[in-house]
Amino acid sequence: MSTITELLHAIPADPHTGAIAVPIYQTSTFVQDAPGVNKGYDYARSNNPTRATLEQLVAGLEKGAAAYAFSSGLAAIDAVVKLLQAGDEIIAVDDIYGGAFRLFDKVYKKFGVTVHYVDTTDAGNVAAAFTPNTKLVWLETPTNPTLKISDIHAIAKLAKAHGALLCVDNTFASPVLQQPLTLGADLVVHSATKYLGGHSDIIAGIVVAKDKAIGDEIKFYQNATGAILGPFDSFLLIRGLETLHLRVRQHSQNAQAVAEFLQQHPLVDKVFYPGLPSHPHHALAKRQAKGFGGVVSFTLKTDTVDAATTLVCSTQYFKLAESLGGVKSLLCHPASMTHKSIPDAIRLANGVANSLVRLSVGLEETEDLIADLQQALEKVAVKRPQLSEQEPLEPALAL
Template identity: 65%
Template sequence: MRRETKLIHQISGCGETGAISTPIYQTSTFVQDAPGVNRGYDYARSNNPTRAALESLIAELEGGSNGYAFASGLAAVDAVVKLLSAGDHIVAVDDIYGGSYRSFTHIYEKLGIEVSYVDTSDPVNVAEAIRENTKLVWLESPTNPTLKVSDISAICEIAHRRNALVVVDNTFASPILQRPIEFGADIIIHSATKYLAGHSDVIAGLVVTKTPELGEQIKFVQNATGGILGPFDSWLTIRGIETADLRVRKQSESALKIARWLQSQPEVDIVNYPGLVTHPNHEVAKKQQEAFGGVISFSLVDDTQDAAIEFVTKTELFQLAESLGGVKSLLCHPATMTHKSTPREHRLQAGIHESTVRLSVGIEAAEDLIEDLQNTFVSLQKSEPCLEKA
């Protein structure tokens, strides 16, 4: 069965009533037949039929053994890091999501977990950073927001030789475009808020494990710490996943058109998009991904926060907001928004410039989105002639 068909028919609704939509089991507890004897469910923190349906669906889509749904993407991150102990070490991608960086720096390092940040687009950097106490190699591919791509297969070989697990945050690609377990990854994380749910109406996180043994460990953390996804939000995420193939492929197609157009604009300095042949990791992305996703980032010739902030506040169809992956196009200024908690020196080293703008391309007509950007550049030219390339 092809993947787009599985999206629709992996979950069958309710056989007892004929309901074609997955039922929402909005209950906190379940009646037991006798003490300790139940019908598969006893308390909704431990399990819930709606959440279980979502967890089964994401495991199937990613080709993993088990899936687990959490209250947010960061709750999913938290559950994975809780597999570690004080004294353990993580090798993490340098261009990491700001929320993950904040958690690593201000929470886990305080608890004795060490983190080293490297440019994982070169596997050699990963090999050199792994220590005897390294337990996890933490990838985002593509990264947020500079769209670096890491060779997952090569890094898995390196990490596994050193007895480290590989975690891939697959939020930007989604299982529609990339399935890291097929390349050797051990754990996959999603902020399902983004492309999977896809309508900017739910906060959710997902974890998929390669093996049942890892799954049991994540399940223990999920039940013990309680950061679960509720039944209604699970249902919203299922509903979003059913249309993910249509949305993500449309967004990827439009993003490629917009990225190519941005390259021709005199106000633009750097365009980051894996689908461009000029992208340094383009060939790796072609190997790993079926398309290149709906996120683009670019920097202005006038590499100042003021120039970027003026730009992001003048667009009309691209609306200024946190998040990405929804049906409506969004944009943000990472340095003052998504990556504000990341120190400026670290941001610059990772390639996040003062003027970097991140676009999340929705499902609007690409031509209308390009016109919106063009109108914004025209407006900037009138007020800031210095934005044009010499």
């Protein structure tokens, strides 16, 4: 049985009515037969039938023992960090999502959790960063927004040898393309807002655990802190999963074509997309994943904020917005949007240039998307002689 067939038929018909869609159990509490005697549910923060179905489905997709749904991707990340205690250390990918950096630097740092940022594309850098206090390795692969690829299997072996957990943010790839738990990771997180939901209509996060014992700890923190996903959003996320394989396939096909177009454009400096043979980690991406995803980033030869702003404000089908992974194409300027919480010196050192633009390539016709980028680049060309260097952006909170 294929994965997509298995997924679709893992979504149960309602045993009470035969409904083909999972019911939305919009209730806060459940009637008990006697004190402590119930039908598996007592209070909706602790568990809910709609959410439970979603969690079972995602656990199956990621080949994990258990999954838990949270109110946002950052709430999911927060639950994983709660496995640590004061004095513990994290080795984290240097090209990290701005929200994760903010959580590590502004919240957990003051509680005594230290984070060491390294270029994880070289497993040797990870090996050199371990200390006796290292308890967690944090990977994004592909990274956001420069789409670096790290060797999950090699880093998993290092983590295991040092008694540390490996958590992989699998948001960009989705379980359709990459399953980190099968490569040795202990935990997977998703901003389910993105590809798992797929329609830009929910905020959600997922943690998947390889082993039941770790899953039980995540479940404890989900219940104890209450950052749960509600039943209606759980329903929407289940509906998104039903078309995940088809959407990711088309996202990837469109992104490949867009990346190839950008690579030959005279105003474009660098294109970041693992599906291009010129990508430094193309062979690794091809080996550990089944495809290259729907996100493409690129820089302009005129590397200024003004140049990027002209481009992102000139497209028609690519809408300027935070987030990614929806059916409609989006674009953003990370330096002033998603990565604004990262200090300029760190941002620039990690390759997030002033002119870098991130595309979330949607499901529109490929030729329409390429034509849209072509006309926007033409507007950059017209304005190019007047562009000048801009002062570094001031750090602020990313959305």
